[in-house]
Amino acid sequence: MQFADFTLWKYLASIVDIVLVWYVIYKLINVIRGTKAVQLLKGILVILLVRVVSEWLGLITLSWMMQQAINWGFLAVIIIFQPELRRALEQLGRGRFFSSSRTQDDDNQEKTVEAIVKATDYMAKRRIGALISIERETGMSDYIETGIQLNSNISSELLINIFIPNTPLHDGAVIIQRNIVSAAACYLPLSESPFISKELGTRHRAALGISEVTDSVTVVVSEETGNISLTKNGELHRDLKLEELKEILTSDMVIHNKAKQASSARWNWRGKNNG
Structure with missing residues (x-):
């Protein structure tokens, strides 16, 4: 009887262990989502895939190179992902790492749209x-690193004061990251497209x-002119009315985010039913 209880406890411990590891990985993915670390993770997966394929095909030199990349990859990951790891530890220290904030994110995005x-x-x-x-x-x-970091709660008054002429931060771009004004006076890359109208200035070229x-x-x-424009996906939408601007921002930020959450919730519900 004691042996059976011990075996059952081992099975339960294994299940709890797997669930906790899965949850931590899920939270880590949420932390790095929206950063260039996602692209780097894809690169690491490619290296692992090449390593397996080269081993299977007997490509000795390529297999050895990939193995060296994997052996030294741990240090590289720590160096490359340093900002993301620091942010994860900060969230863990604030007790936010294991908290869910979907509703709060929706509210914050709506406030961000209204402020803009x-x-x-x-x-x-x-x-x-x-x-x-x-x-x-x-x-x-x-691009945030090229400007003056603010990390301030967004408000229309803050945005207006930043762009008032002849103030220290008015020249350059404001970057909003996760519903926070991350930085001002940032430099954005100028578009080299020959199809941009010559009447458009540096701001429009930077936006594009x-x-x-x-x-x-x-x-x-x-x-x-005081005209309002918006760029996304390499396209310039000129002379927008205020209602059109709000509609586009709401569609791209609030509605798009809710659709992603609904899709994720449906996936989780189906997974539970299948399980």
Whole structure:
């Protein structure tokens, strides 16, 4: 009887162990989601795949090279993923690592949209030039580092004050990351497209440039005309009305996020039923 109880306890411990490991991995994926670490993880998977295939095909030299990459990869991962690891440890210290915040994320995104629309309306009426880029899935940490880091809660008043002419932060882009104003006065890559109208200035070229290398959504207010434009997926949408701007931002941020959450919830529900 004691032997049977011991065996049952081992099975239960194994199940708990697997569930906890799965949950930690899931949370770590959430931490690095939206950063360039995702692309690096894909590269690591490619190396592992090449290692297995080269071993199977008997490619000795290639197999040895991949093995060396794996042997030294642990140190490389620590160095490359240092910002993400630090953020995960900070969340763990604040007790947020194991908490769920889907509803809070939805509320924050709606507030972010409202703040951007309100600030854009104010600046467009007064012809105050502005450049606001919103991070989505692709990380923008490289561009955040070019500016002045703020890490401030978003509000229309903050956005307006940043872009007031002749202030220290007005020249450059504001980058919004996870519903936080991460940095201001950031440099964005300029688009080299020959099809951009010559009447458009540096702000529009920068907005189009960042949309060509990331999946970000960028709002532009023209200093000359006060017109509102938006770029995403390498496309420039010009002369938007305020209602159109709000509709696009809501669709790309709030509705898109809710659809992802609903899809994830359906997947989890089906998985439980199948199990």
